[in-house]
Amino acid sequence: MGLQLSEIERVKTISKEDFLNHYVRKQRPVVIERLTADWPAYEKWKLAYIKAVAGDKTVPLYDDRPVSHKDKFNEAHAEMKMTDYIDLLEREPTNYRIFLYNLMKEVPVLKNDFKWPDIGLKLVKQLPMLFFGGENSKVFMHFDIDYSNILHFHFHGVKRCVIFAPDQTPYMYKIPHALISREDIDFDNPDFDRWPALKQAKGFVTTLNHGEMLYMPEGYWHYMKYVTPGFSMSLRAFPRKIGNLAKAAYNVAIMRHFDTWMRRRKGQAWIDYKNRRAIEDTHRNLGIPIPQN
Template sequence: MELNLEQIPREKTLSKKEFLHKYFKPQKPVVIEHFIEDWPAYSKWDFDYIKEIAGNKTVPLYDDRPVRHDEGFNEPHAKMKMRDYVDLLKREPTKYRIFLWNVLKEVPMLQKDFKYPDFGLRLMKGLPMLFFGGSDSHTFMHYDIDLANIFHFHFEGKKQCILFPQSETKFLYKIPHSLITREDIDFANPDLEKWPALKHAKGHVAQLEHGNLLYIPEGYWHHMKYMTPGFSMSLRAIPRKPRNFGKAIYNIFFMRHFDNLMRKMKGQKWIDWKNERAVIRTHRLLVEKWR
């Protein structure tokens, strides 16, 4: 038995009016296949180009090890020169990923290669972020702290994206006081006997290739798996729904700091308690659903 995932709709291209009517207002994801072919990035951005212009930069790397109490928020697991990291990606599979690498701050000349699309949303122009990964590396299932609308542009290789709306959170084994699900769930190939609530979650899936744009509606859970080495860039717009905006404020100004404080006070016991509560809460809701 597999996850209940429907293919994300694919469009060749979309006007602003079509995007707002068909996808933004109903908050539905979409893949736009040919939207950026007039960007210089479409023909220029590959590993060799990144290595050439950013090879000297030291980059933060993350793998798929579970969260530990003594690690800070988004603290990297390793660091490496970009040229060495690109060589590693091209040479062999690796779990090391780069995420939230600020293009404007790190390599300002890259901003000449792309445009901020006009989809009728005000994009946060100071926050274009790059993400890199090797074959079979993946993110944990998570949603972003600010519940932003995300425009995710993919370059090089292939990437699988699994999405769930916030309405499915009750089935996903969400960790309390956190933005992730249980880290021992492989959403690309889940054990549905061990994690039975996942059978009831209704989500979306798409495979991205070079030049594809994925719109991720605000607050959507997402799991990204690199089928081959590749990289992506995300542009963001603040959530428009008052409930999501309120959640974002709570996450940024309270939840994150509360969680860090509890890690310092209780150590690994806090992490273990949260992991246990994720299962207890999810299975309790599952029982109530079938009463």
């Protein structure tokens, strides 16, 4: 038995009014398959093109190692020239990913390849962030610090996306003072004996192909797996709900700084404490026996 996942609804195209009324206001995810069809990026954005225009850039890389008290917030694990990284992606599976990278700032020609979609959301007009990954690389289950509404576009290849609404948080083994669930959960094949709360979670799944866009409403949990090498771009709009704006402000102004301070003060003991609390709090709140070990 696997997770309880429903396929995310798909449309070829959609009007601004229908997108707002049926998805944004109802906070329902959707895949829009042809939103990028008139973008230059639809034809151009392949790994070979990125290598040609940005190959000389040194890029930050992340892997799937567990969070350490020694890591700073979003600190990269390695770096590499983009041309070498793309060669690696095309040669063999790798856990190295590029995460939240503002490549367009360093390679402005990329800005000519996409259009800000007129889709009813007031998008933050900072330069978009890009994400790259190799075959079978994974982005751990998390939600975004700012609770934004996210338009997530995928290019070159196939990406599997598993998402959960915020009301599923009680089942997600959320780490206290963090934006992630337990990193040792395999969301492709969860061990329900170890993580019994996940049996109650109800989420969504889709497979994104080249040029497709996934709308993730504010505060949604998401887990991504690159089925093939590829890359994605996210555009975002601030949360519309006042409560989520307040949570975003707390996360940015207080939570992440408190967590960083505690890592420095307590070291690995702080990480171990939070991992333990994720199980204890989840099971206690759901009336599930807490494992004794």
